Amino acid sequence: MKDLLTALIYDILKFLQEEKQFFEFNQKERKSSLEKLAIPEDLKTYLVETSAENFQNELTILVNLLEKGSTSFRVAKGEIFLAIAKFLTGELAQHMDDPNEKMAYAGKFAPAMKDFLHNTYEEITYEIEKMLELLVEDNLTIFVQTARQIPSELKADIRKNLLKKYPLSFPRFSVNKDLIGGFRLFINGNVTDCSWLESINVLTSLQYINHK
Amino acid sequence: MDIFSKLGFDLNSIIQYVVNFGILFGALSYLLYPKILHFLDERRKIIADNLQEANSLKEVFEKKLAEIEHEKQQTHAALKAEMEASRNLLETRREEMMKELEGERSKMLEEAQKQITAQQNNLIKETEEHMMKLMKTIILHIVRNKVPEKTIQESIQDSWLDYKKTA
Numbered sequence: 487m488k489d490l491l492t493a494l495i496y497d498i499l500k501f502l503q504e505e506k507q508f509f510e511f512n513q514k515e516r517k518s519s520l521e522k523l524a525i526p527e528d529l530k531t532y533l534v535e536t537s538a539e540n541f542q543n544e545l546t547i548l549v550n551l552l553e554k555g556s557t558s559f560r561v562a563k564g565e566i567f568l569a570i571a572k573f574l575t576g577e578l579a580q581h582m583d584d585p586n587e588k589m590a591y592a593g594k595f596a597p598a599m600k601d602f603l604h605n606t607y608e609e610i611t612y613e614i615e616k617m618l619e620l621l622v623e624d625n626l627t628i629f630v631q632t633a634r635q636i637p638s639e640l641k642a643d644i645r646k647n648l649l650k651k652y653p654l655s656f657p658r659f660s661v662n663k664d665l666i667g668g669f670r671l672f673i674n675g676n677v678t679d680c681s682w683l684e685s686i687n688v689l690t691s692l693q694y695i696n697h698k
Numbered sequence: 699m700d701i702f703s704k705l706g707f708d709l710n711s712i713i714q715y716v717v718n719f720g721i722l723f724g725a726l727s728y729l730l731y732p733k734i735l736h737f738l739d740e741r742r743k744i745i746a747d748n749l750q751e752a753n754s755l756k757e758v759f760e761k762k763l764a765e766i767e768h769e770k771q772q773t774h775a776a777l778k779a780e781m782e783a784s785r786n787l788l789e790t791r792r793e794e795m796m797k798e799l800e801g802e803r804s805k806m807l808e809e810a811q812k813q814i815t816a817q818q819n820n821l822i823k824e825t826e827e828h829m830m831k832l833m834k835t836i837i838l839h840i841v842r843n844k845v846p847e848k849t850i851q852e853s854i855q856d857s858w859l860d861y862k863k864t865a
Binding site: 632633634636640643644647651666667668669671678680681682686687689690691 | 860
């Protein structure tokens with residue numbers, strides 16, 4: 487994660503070195519200028535909207551964060567952190583769910599991203615969750631348990647839907663064959679059980695029979 | 699006179715007899731009769747005294763008898779009352795005991811009924827639970843082993859679509 491974000495900062499700084507007048511542009515000009523930079527869309531949006539002073543301040547905090555980890559502060563506050571969190575829970579999660587999806591990144595960030603995605607699912611998840619703990623206040627823990635491996639389209643749909651409902655959340659997927667069919671959703675300890683096992687348990691419970 | 703002679707009576711003899719009798723009567727009246735009369739009087743007095751004493755004794759006895767009778771009646775009445783009270787007490791105690799026994803009996807019957815009902819309910823519950831377990835085992839066996847993989851995959855998709863609609 488550290489390498490990934492360092493590569494991202496490197497690419498941004500390199501771009502700003504080339505585009506010295508970037509922060510003097512208006513938003514439209516910035517947008518067109520950023521077309522040359524192949525980094526995540528959330529970071530591009532951040533660069534379009536932020537000021538030079540704000541960027542400088544937040545970049546200092548981000549570098550500190552990468553250097554010292556969580557010891558410097560509990561939760562980082564700033565637009566750049568929000569953009570990173572959006573990237574982690576959006577684009578990065580999508581690439582993680584579907585490794586075959588083509589990446590539109592370049593510079594140092596593209597190989598860093600590839601390296602990062604070469605880790606195991608658990609390692610990637612752990613890194614993202616650890617970073618989100620630093621970036622998002624009241625970070626939600628969401629688990630999606632399914633009876634079988636699900637296609638990446640369905641994963642993306644689930645993630646998108648949950649992100650809409652719980653912004654900056656990072657749902658973690660796992661397989662539990664005991665569910666037989668359907669899925670289970672854990673949101674901060676609250677369970678929504680849509681599994682076949684639950685249906686069988688309900689159907690074969692005395693309360694259900696007596697109620698009927 | 700002749701007539702008397704003819705009939706066998708001798709006047710002289712008669713006179714003699716009368717004189718003799720008179721003498722005897724006089725002697726007796728003078729010597730014996732007073733004593734006899736005195737004795738008789740004494741005797742009469744004694745008898746009268748005895749009779750009076752007997753009467754007074756009789757009266758005393760009668761009085762005593764009446765007292766005894768009265769006492770007897772009183773004692774009898776007291777005894778009867780006491781017996782009645784004892785009988786009533788006994789009856790009350792008997793009724794109380796019967797009531798107590800009846801209460802105890804009802805309680806025991808109620809307890810026994812409760813236990814029977816509880817055991818019946820337990821038995822029914824155990825049977826139902828056993829049946830539920832059996833049903834669950836059968837259903838689980840079927841859905842784990844007989845449901846095609848495609849259906850399971852589809853179930854996840856379907857469940858997610860249902861969740862999206864309700865959430």
